[in-house]
Amino acid sequence: MTVLVLLRHGRTAYNAEGRLQGSLDVPLGAPGREQAAAAARALFEEYGIPDRIVTSPLARAADTAAELSAVTGVPALADARLAQRSYGEWEGLTWDEIKMxxxxxxxRRHRGLDPRIEGWGTAAEVSARVAEGLLEACSGAKVVVAVSHGSAIMLGSLALLGLDLHSTALGKLPHAHWNVLVSSPGHWSLARYGLGAD
Structure with missing residues (x-):
């Protein structure tokens, strides 16, 4: 059995402003770093030292993973497959600007579908690459922590769980919170949802 902890990065200034980040490399702000440190302590208390920590290479995720590495002594391995989906020409904009x-x-996007805009990372593309990265990280491990992004975590989870990739069943994971998936031979299940240090 493998326990896979899917941790969303701490909050950034773009998050606070309601701007889409996607592939933009926006760093954690001070509040986000505090969130990441608190999440790291809580995860260490719950799971001890994981076999593996993997992270999106984007700074907001890598810096969140670094907080867990500091607590556990396990280095975080960057994997580009865990990066956030591209929001194409919407990156850097607020939802109000996009709606206008x-x-x-x-x-279309708020119905859970892929918008037809330049550069958008589709659900099919993103879920496949994230799931591939997660499965590789879990190979031969009992406890894995993967630090990634809201959409990437949701889509990778839907793929592993065998659910519709446009499903909104998993909702929106808050910053520095995590879901837990557990594998048994040939099957993944959602064990815990929306956990945080607070």
Whole structure:
């Protein structure tokens, strides 16, 4: 059995402003770093020293993973497959700005579908690469912590769980919170959801 902890990065200034980050490399702010440190302590208390820590290479995730590495002594391995989906030409914009400029695609996105805009990372593409990275990280391990991003975690989880990739069943994971998936031979299940240090 493998326990896979999927940790979302701490909050950034873009998160606070409601701006889409996607592939933009926005660093953690001081509040996000505090969130990451608190999450690291809570995860160490719950799971001890993991066999492996993997992270998106984007700074907000890598810096969150570094807090867990500091507590556990386990180095975090960067894997580009765990990076956030690209939001294409929407990156850096707020949802209000998007709604004003792309009203039809905004509505499409809020129905859980991929908008038809330049550069958007589709659910099929993102879920496949994230799931591949997670499965590789879990090979031969009992406890793995993967630090990634909201959409990437959701899509990778849907793929592992065998659910519709456009499902909203997993909701929106808050910053510096985590879900836990557990594997048994040939099967993944969601064991815990939306946990945090607070």
């Amino acid at each position: 400029r792309w009203p039809l695609e905004y509505e």
